[in-house]
Amino acid sequence: MITLPTTIDGLIYLEPQVFKDERGFFMESYQRPRYQALGIGIEFVQDNHSSSRKGTVRGLHYQSSPGQAKLLRCTRGTIWDVAVDLRPESSTFGKWQAFELDDVHHRQLFIPTGFAHGFCVLSEEAEVQYKCSSIYVAATESGLAWNDPDLAVAWPVTNPVISARDQGNEFFAAFKARVKGL
Numbered sequence: 001m002i003t004l005p006t007t008i009d010g011l012i013y014l015e016p017q018v019f020k021d022e023r024g025f026f027m028e029s030y031q032r033p034r035y036q037a038l039g040i041g042i043e044f045v046q047d048n049h050s051s052s053r054k055g056t057v058r059g060l061h062y063q064s065s066p067g068q069a070k071l072l073r074c075t076r077g078t079i080w081d082v083a084v085d086l087r088p089e090s091s092t093f094g095k096w097q098a099f100e101l102d103d104v105h106h107r108q109l110f111i112p113t114g115f116a117h118g119f120c121v122l123s124e125e126a127e128v129q130y131k132c133s134s135i136y137v138a139a140t141e142s143g144l145a146w147n148d149p150d151l152a153v154a155w156p157v158t159n160p161v162i163s164a165r166d167q168g169n170e171f172f173a174a175f176k177a178r179v180k181g182l
Contacts, residue, residue, distance in 0.1 A: 001014060001016050002014070002015050003038060007092075007095075007097050008083065008085050008092045008095060008096075009090070009091075009092065010085075010111075010112040010114070010115075011083055011097060012038060012039060012040060012109070012110035013099055013107065013108075013109055014038070014107060014109070014110065015105065015106075016028065016029070016106055016108065018105075018106050025106075027106055029106075030044075030071065030131065035071075040071065042071075042133045044071065044131035044132060044133055045132065045133065045134060045135055046131070046132040046135050046136060047129065047130070047132070048130050048136075049127065049129045050128050051125065051126070052121045052126055052128075052161075053125055053161065054121050054122070054123060054124050054125065055121060055157050055159065055160055056120070056121045056160065056161040057118060057120045057146050057155060057157065057160040057161070057166070058118055058119055058163070058166070059082065059116065059117055059118015059119060059143065059144075059146060059166065060082065060084055060116040060117065060118040060144040060145075060151075060153075060169065061116060061117055061118060061142070061143045062086060062116040062141075062144075063134065063136070063137065063140050063141055063142070064142050065140045066113075066134050066140075067113035067114060067133075067134065068113060068132045068136075069110070069112045069113045069132070069133035070109075070110070070111045070117060070130045070131065070132055070133070071108060071110050071111075071130060072101065072108060072109045072111070072128060072130040073101060073108045073109075073130070074102050074103060074126055074128050075103055075127045075129050076103050076125065076126060076127040077102065077103060077121065077123030077124070077125050077126030077127065078100065078101070078102040078103070078104075078121075079100070079102070079119040079120065079122060079123075079128060080098055080099075080100055080119060080120045080122055080155070080156050081098060081099045081100070081101050081109055081117075081118075082096055082097070082098045082117065082118050082120075082155075083096065083097055083098075083099075083111045083115045083116070084116040084118075084144065084151060084153075085115055086114055086115055086116055086175070086179070087114040088179050090114075094150070094151065096151060096153055098153075098154075100122075101119075101128075113133065116143070116144050118146060118153075120155050120156060122156065142169075143169035144169050144172055144175060145169045145170065145172075146162060146166060146169070148172045150171070150172045150176075
């Protein structure tokens with residue numbers, strides 16, 4: 001397992017060791033002691049699995065309380081995964097970074113609590129599996145607008161498929177005013 005560079009503190013981009021032969025491949029997708037040694041000392045309590053079609057944008061979602069750290073991987077297809085720093089005290093507050101996750105390289109992304117998360121499907125279909133550090137609570141789920149002009153996420157899609165719920169997500173300026181008391 002190796003870590004790849006990121007530009008936002010707390011994000012950990014991982015490349016696992018994959019053993020391939022004529023039968024297919026084998027990899028460890030999670031081993032607590034190994035991940036703890038890499039700085040991921042989270043106890044995961046929920047696993048999620050989604051399937052989406054090409055051009056779908058999901059997000060940008062976050063849990064306000066108690067928050068959710070996530071360990072993500074794309075098990076089928078290819079996604080363009082985005083993490084937005086929502087930690088008010090962070091020097092990268094309001095900044096985002098994107099990562100390609102696919103079923104070829106099997107890379108994973110750890111997103112700590114305090115980030116919004118979303119992804120865009122680049123392949124015909126994609127399946128995403130992720131571990132969460134807290135149980136999902138609908139009452140504390142929130143989201144930022146995927147097309148927020150202040151965030152200016154460079155989504156690699158022109159006419160995305162967006163859920164009705166995500167179309168009503170808050171803009172970053174309102175979020176910033178609320179959390180920074182501006």
